[in-house]
Amino acid sequence: MYVPGNIIYFDPFYFKDGSASKPKYFLVIKLVGESVLLASLPSSVDHLPRNVEIDHGCIEIPEGNINCYVFKAGRNITSNDWCFPKNTFLYGQWLDDYEIALLNDIYPVENIDYQIIGKLTDAELANVIGCFLNSASVKRKFKRILAQNLS
Secondary structure, eight states: OOOTTEEEEEEEEOOTTOOOOEEEEEEEEEEETTTEEEEEOOBSOOOSOTTSOOOSEEEEEGGGTEEEEEEOTTOOOBTTOOOOSSOEEEEGGGOEEEEHHHHHHHSOSBTTTEEEEEEBOHHHHHHHHHHHHTOTTSOHHHHHHHHTTOO
8 A cells, every 4th residue: 555656545634733634645755664654745735936837747946945746637647547636736845754554543444544546657756756856945854765775
């Protein structure tokens, strides 16, 4: 389930900071050993400056401390040809690590607690990782994780 590139849909998702739970997509980006994973919570909310053209791929605005990877609506991004229905944004500042055991306790049953939507294509996952890895706004500890085992 927690394979890099997997897009998982939780309904509801319980946020680490205690925010109100809601249905949420979850993108597994990298495993950290056997107990932790690095993930992004995709958002359909555009937090980019108004003058930025929204195109599929990496957007880096160093002067604004903004890093974002955009999935354009309707563009197939997974090996099973799935796409987000709306423009969807991964913000480098929102990367976070999650304990796999805790996730397994909270979401034990597939197709009830969660649904595996699909797996990003290898090229798409590599582009997401490269976008975050090369950003000045992504935390160093996450950049170290992203850089592990790259060939």
